[in-house]
Amino acid sequence: MTDTDQVTETLDGLLARAGEEVLAAIGIAVADISVVCAGAVATAGAIVGSSSDPQDQHPALSDAGRTGAEHSGRRPTASIDFWPATQIFLRLAPTATIYVDVYDGAEPILVIDTGTTEVQISPPTEQITPSDLALAEAFLAAAIEYRAAIEVLCKAGIARGECAPPGEGGPVGAW
Amino acid sequence: MTDEEAYAEICRRDFGRLCRFLCFRGASWEDALDAAQEAYLQLHKKFAEVVKPEAWLRTTALRELRNCQGRERKEADGINAMGQFAHRFHIDHLSDATQLVLKAVRRLPQQQREIMALVIDGFTPKEIGEILNISPNAVSGSLYQARLRLRRLLAPDFPDLNQGERQ
Numbered sequence: 001m002t003d004t005d006q007v008t009e010t011l012d013g014l015l016a017r018a019g020e021e022v023l024a025a026i027g028i029a030v031a032d033i034s035v036v037c038a039g040a041v042a043t044a045g046a047i048v049g050s051s052s053d054p055q056d057q058h059p060a061l062s063d064a065g066r067t068g069a070e071h072s073g074r075r076p077t078a079s080i081d082f083w084p085a086t087q088i089f090l091r092l093a094p095t096a097t098i099y100v101d102v103y104d105g106a107e108p109i110l111v112i113d114t115g116t117t118e119v120q121i122s123p124p125t126e127q128i129t130p131s132d133l134a135l136a137e138a139f140l141a142a143a144i145e146y147r148a149a150i151e152v153l154c155k156a157g158i159a160r161g162e163c164a165p166p167g168e169g170g171p172v173g174a175w
Numbered sequence: 176m177t178d179e180e181a182y183a184e185i186c187r188r189d190f191g192r193l194c195r196f197l198c199f200r201g202a203s204w205e206d207a208l209d210a211a212q213e214a215y216l217q218l219h220k221k222f223a224e225v226v227k228p229e230a231w232l233r234t235t236a237l238r239e240l241r242n243c244q245g246r247e248r249k250e251a252d253g254i255n256a257m258g259q260f261a262h263r264f265h266i267d268h269l270s271d272a273t274q275l276v277l278k279a280v281r282r283l284p285q286q287q288r289e290i291m292a293l294v295i296d297g298f299t300p301k302e303i304g305e306i307l308n309i310s311p312n313a314v315s316g317s318l319y320q321a322r323l324r325l326r327r328l329l330a331p332d333f334p335d336l337n338q339g340e341r342q
Binding site for chain 1: 191192194195198199269270272273276277280291294295296322325326329333335336338
C-alpha cells in the first residue's frame with residue numbers, strides 16, 4: 001500500500017467513524033426529546049407552554065417540558081427548550097387534547113384546545129393581546145395541519161405514545 | 176407495501192441520517208431537526224410523486240436551510256454553532272476524534288461541505304450531483320479539494336494524514 005493509499009484510508013476511516021458516532025448521538029438526542037415530550041403529554045390537560053412574549057418562548061416551553069416530565073416521573077432534560085420541540089410535541093400527540101398556554105408570568109392567560117379546535121380565553125382577561133391570539137391560532141393551525149403526518153411518524157416510531165381522545169386530555173397510558 | 180407503510184419505513188430508517196447530513200453540512204442542532212422535520216412533512220404530502228425519497232429529502236432540507244435568513248448567519252459563527260451543536264448532541268457521547276472531524280468538515284466551503292456530508296451519508300458522486308444539481312465531474316473536483324483541505328485541517332491531530340506530504 002502506498003503512502004497516498006494509506007492516507008486516503010486513514011481519512012476515510014476517520015470520516016466513517018465520525019459519521020457513525022454522530023448518528024448514534026442523534027439517536028440519543030431524539031430519544032431524549034421524545035421522552036420529555038411524552039412526559040409533557042402525560043400531565044393533566046397535556047400542557048405545552050409558550051410565553052406571550054416571543055422573546056421568551058423557549059424558557060416557557062422548557063418549563064412546560066420539565067413540569068410534564070416531573071409529573072410523569074420521567075427524567076427531565078434540557079432538550080425541550082427550543083422552538084422545534086413544539087412541533088415535535090404536536091407530532092407526538094396527533095389526537096390528544098393539547099392545551100397551548102400563553103403565559104403571563106406564572107399564570108396561563110390563554111388556552112387553545114386542539115381536541116375541540118377552539119381557542120379559549122381562560123380566564124377572561126384584558127391581558128390578552130392580538131399577538132397572543134395570533135400565536136395561539138398559529139399553534140392551532142400547525143396542530144391541525146400536521147395531524148396526518150403526526151400519525152405516520154408515531155407509527156414509524158419516531159414519535160411515540162398513546163394519546164387521550166380529543167376533548168378528554170388528562171393522563172395517558174403507556175408511554 | 177402501502178405508501179403510508181413505505182413512508183413510515185423511510186422515517187424509521189432515514190430520519191437520523193438526514194439530521195446527521197444537515198449537521199455535517201453545518202446546521203445547528205435546532206436547525207437540523209427543524210429542516211429535517213419540515214422535509215419529512217413535505218415528503219408526506221408528495222410521497223406518491225417522489226421517486227427517490229432519500230435524495231429528495233436532502234434537496235428539500237437543504238433548501239429549507241438556505242431559504243431561512245439568519246440561519247446562515249448562525250453558521251458563520253463556527254465556534255458558537257459548534258458549542259450549541261455539541262451541547263444538543265450530548266458531547267460526552269462523541270469521541271475527541273469525532274469532534275475534530277466534525278469541526279473540520281464544518282469549516283469547508285459550502286459546496287465542499289455539502290458534498291462531503293453527502294459522501295458521509297453514503298451517496299455516490301452521481302447521486303450527489305442530482306441532489307445538488309451539479310455535474311458528476313464538478314462533484315469529483317470539489318470532493319478532491321475537500322479531501323485535500325480536510326487532510327490539512329486534521330493533520331496536526333492525526334499524524335498519519337501527513338504521510339503523503341513527506342514524500
